[in-house]
Amino acid sequence: MLDFLKSISAKKPKSRLDPDKPAVSVRERVSALRHLPAFLQLIWRTSPALSLANIGLRLLRAGLPLAQLYVARLILDSVLALTRLPAEQRALAPLFTLVALEFGLVLLADALGRGVALLDSLLGDLFANQSSIRLMAHAAELDLDQFEDSTFYDKLERARRQTLSRTVLMSQVLSQGQDLVTLVLLAAGLVAFQPWLLGLLLLAVVPAFLGESHFNERSYSLSHSWTPERRELDYLRQTGASDETAKEVKIFGLSGFLIDRFRTLSDDFYRQNKSLALRRAGWGAVFAAVGAAGYYGAYVYILARTVSGSISIGQLTFLAGSFARLRALLEGILSRFSSVADGALYLQDFFDFFALKPRITRPIEGSAHTRPFPRPIQRGFQFENVGFQYKNGTKWAIRNLSFELKAGEKLALVGENGAGKTTLVKLLARLYDPSEGRILLDGHDLREYDPAELRQEIGVIFQDFVRFQLPAGQNLAVGRIAERHNQARIEAAAAQSLADTVIQKLPGGYEQMIGRRFNGGVDLSGGEWQKIALGRAYMREAQLLILDEPTAALDARAEHEVFQRFAELTQGKTAVLISHRFSTVRMADRILVIENGQFVEIGSHEELLDKGGRYAELFQLQAAGYR
Numbered sequence: 296m297l298d299f300l301k302s303i304s305a306k307k308p309k310s311r312l313d314p315d316k317p318a319v320s321v322r323e324r325v326s327a328l329r330h331l332p333a334f335l336q337l338i339w340r341t342s343p344a345l346s347l348a349n350i351g352l353r354l355l356r357a358g359l360p361l362a363q364l365y366v367a368r369l370i371l372d373s374v375l376a377l378t379r380l381p382a383e384q385r386a387l388a389p390l391f392t393l394v395a396l397e398f399g400l401v402l403l404a405d406a407l408g409r410g411v412a413l414l415d416s417l418l419g420d421l422f423a424n425q426s427s428i429r430l431m432a433h434a435a436e437l438d439l440d441q442f443e444d445s446t447f448y449d450k451l452e453r454a455r456r457q458t459l460s461r462t463v464l465m466s467q468v469l470s471q472g473q474d475l476v477t478l479v480l481l482a483a484g485l486v487a488f489q490p491w492l493l494g495l496l497l498l499a500v501v502p503a504f505l506g507e508s509h510f511n512e513r514s515y516s517l518s519h520s521w522t523p524e525r526r527e528l529d530y531l532r533q534t535g536a537s538d539e540t541a542k543e544v545k546i547f548g549l550s551g552f553l554i555d556r557f558r559t560l561s562d563d564f565y566r567q568n569k570s571l572a573l574r575r576a577g578w579g580a581v582f583a584a585v586g587a588a589g590y591y592g593a594y595v596y597i598l599a600r601t602v603s604g605s606i607s608i609g610q611l612t613f614l615a616g617s618f619a620r621l622r623a624l625l626e627g628i629l630s631r632f633s634s635v636a637d638g639a640l641y642l643q644d645f646f647d648f649f650a651l652k653p654r655i656t657r658p659i660e661g662s663a664h665t666r667p668f669p670r671p672i673q674r675g676f677q678f679e680n681v682g683f684q685y686k687n688g689t690k691w692a693i694r695n696l697s698f699e700l701k702a703g704e705k706l707a708l709v710g711e712n713g714a715g716k717t718t719l720v721k722l723l724a725r726l727y728d729p730s731e732g733r734i735l736l737d738g739h740d741l742r743e744y745d746p747a748e749l750r751q752e753i754g755v756i757f758q759d760f761v762r763f764q765l766p767a768g769q770n771l772a773v774g775r776i777a778e779r780h781n782q783a784r785i786e787a788a789a790a791q792s793l794a795d796t797v798i799q800k801l802p803g804g805y806e807q808m809i810g811r812r813f814n815g816g817v818d819l820s821g822g823e824w825q826k827i828a829l830g831r832a833y834m835r836e837a838q839l840l841i842l843d844e845p846t847a848a849l850d851a852r853a854e855h856e857v858f859q860r861f862a863e864l865t866q867g868k869t870a871v872l873i874s875h876r877f878s879t880v881r882m883a884d885r886i887l888v889i890e891n892g893q894f895v896e897i898g899s900h901e902e903l904l905d906k907g908g909r910y911a912e913l914f915q916l917q918a919a920g921y922r
């Protein structure tokens with residue numbers, strides 16, 4: 296036992312990742328309890344009426360054990376008194392009234408218990424739904440670079456897991472309150488009889504509590520340190536068995552590789568978990584025996600007092616019953632305390648996630664207002680010495696970049712893979728802010744405008760656009776989701792992006808679910824998907840349209856047609872086009888060539904060819920391929 300108690304303070308968790316990482320200390324666990332008021336407040340706000348009803352029922356339920364024990368005592372004493380009377384003097388009516396009372400209490404306890412369980416489940420469901428909604432809303436507010444940070448992802452993952460398991464914590468906290476009330480009521484009876492019995496009770500229960508805390512702490516540490524691996528396990532499970540990956544997994548024969556990795560990781564976790572579970576079970580049995588010994592010690596004492604005649608049989612049942620109940624209650628409260636503290640530690644992850652704040656906000660720090668967005672844009676965008684480094688990147692993705700994107704101009708970006716073209720576009724859309732330099736819109740820093748308003752005025756179709764598992768019409772409508780019921784507008788956008796020819800062939804037309812994830816879904820080819828995604832740009836009707844490799848998957852005829860329409864559609868509008876195809880690029884007014892994130896040259900197709908620089912070189916290279 297001594298060894299075990301020493302181990303509580305001395306042992307460190309066997310974390311595969313960081314063997315020196317200390318276990319979560321008791322102090323941390325207790326300090327995590329500070330999150331409980333905020334948590335209870337969240338529950339209260341979920342539904343004040345259900346919360347109030349829940350508390351009311353629990354308070355009533357808390358008083359019942361004492362009442363039941365007391366009535367049982369009266370019944371026994373009255374039976375004994377009756378047996379001592381001559382048969383003709385035995386009046387049974389008071390006895391049966393007591394029995395009826397006990398019967399009533401049993402029914403009431405059952406009804407209250409069911410009522411509490413019902414309210415817990417309703418409140419829990421509401422709370423889980425609202426937490427999920429808050430989680431999605433908060434994630435949408437955060438900056439893109441926060442998503443690219445793996446510690447953020449771990450937080451998000453833990454917070455996501457929390458939305459459901461927190462309903463268990465809610466029940467536990469409320470039950471804890473209820474049991475504490477019952478405990479105080481029962482303990483009052485025991486203290487009145489023999490105060491030191493309470494000490495005996497604590498002695499029987501406290502070691503079990505310490506053991507429970509210790510093992511919960513280890514469980515939490517283990518599970519916490521395994522968050523990245525768990526994400527990897529989820530990823531492997533998903534990659535090994537999903538429609539999106541099945542093709543390549545089969546072709547490359549990856550399943551053995553994926554399964555091996557999964558097995559190695561999961562076996563490792565299983566081993567660590569098993570060793571913890573075994574020790575937990577062993578020590579659990581020891582503590583249960585200590586608890587039982589305490590109970591029987593008290594029982595023997597109460598029996599001796601009954602035999603000596605100093606208390607009645609009724610009092611014996613009351614006291615022995617109180618003691619047994621108190622022991623179970625105290626054990627429950629103490630062990631629940633450690634799982635509440637454990638839950639509160641997880642709560643810390645939950646609140647940590649909600650405490651993350653986006654940096655790209657409105658208005659920018661230090662200024663009182665945002666600048667109204669120019670309608671129409673007068674001068675255009677200027678990049679002034681712009682540099683950008685990804686948080687997890689080792690080099691500058693863009694450096695010392697200065698150029699002007701004039702209002703109404705069609706600018707093409709050219710550069711080799713990794714040159715920084717997509718990064719430039721993300722900076723324009725304020726998905727990131729420059730690490731150095733600045734971007735001006737009509738002479739003012741882009742950060743002075745409301746980012747939401749800016750994004751309203753920009754339409755971007757990325758090369759890795761999302762294939763939403765939605766009906767075809769809605770898949771186009773995501774370009775301007777407020778217009779999702781405007782069928783005429785959706786059809787016009789489809790006609791402009793050539794998506795109409797794709798949709799006409801679908802059995803369900805605009806209502807046809809696309810993608811294979813849901814029942815009845817029909818998958819499209821890469822080029823067909825791209826036409827749908829392009830349609831989103833036309834739904835958008837933005838002042839600045841950005842297409843990042845919009846035609847990479849299109850056949851030559853479709854590409855030609857798309858660009859015919861694109862030129863018409865963007866007349867008078869500003870547009871940025873990224874493409875590796877010079878047939879597309881040459882349609883732009885000017886072409887900006889970048890290399891390793893740096894400015895190389897800018898000019899029209901003819902100007903750059905005449906100049907004989909990098910563009911001319913790349914153009915000749917591609918043209919040579921067609922000769």
Ligand SMILES: Nc1ncnc2c1ncn2[C@@H]1O[C@H](COP(=O)(O)OP(=O)(O)OP(=O)(O)O)[C@@H](O)[C@H]1O
Nearest residue numbers: 443685687688692711712713714715716717718719
């Ligand atoms: N999220 C990211 N985190 C870290 N580095 C990134 C990230 N995205 C891009 N990079 C790096 O920034 C550089 C520029 O990438 P970018 O995507 O802008 O290139 P690109 O010119 O659009 O390339 P491509 O023609 O292949 O689409 C590359 O070196 C890339 O590895």
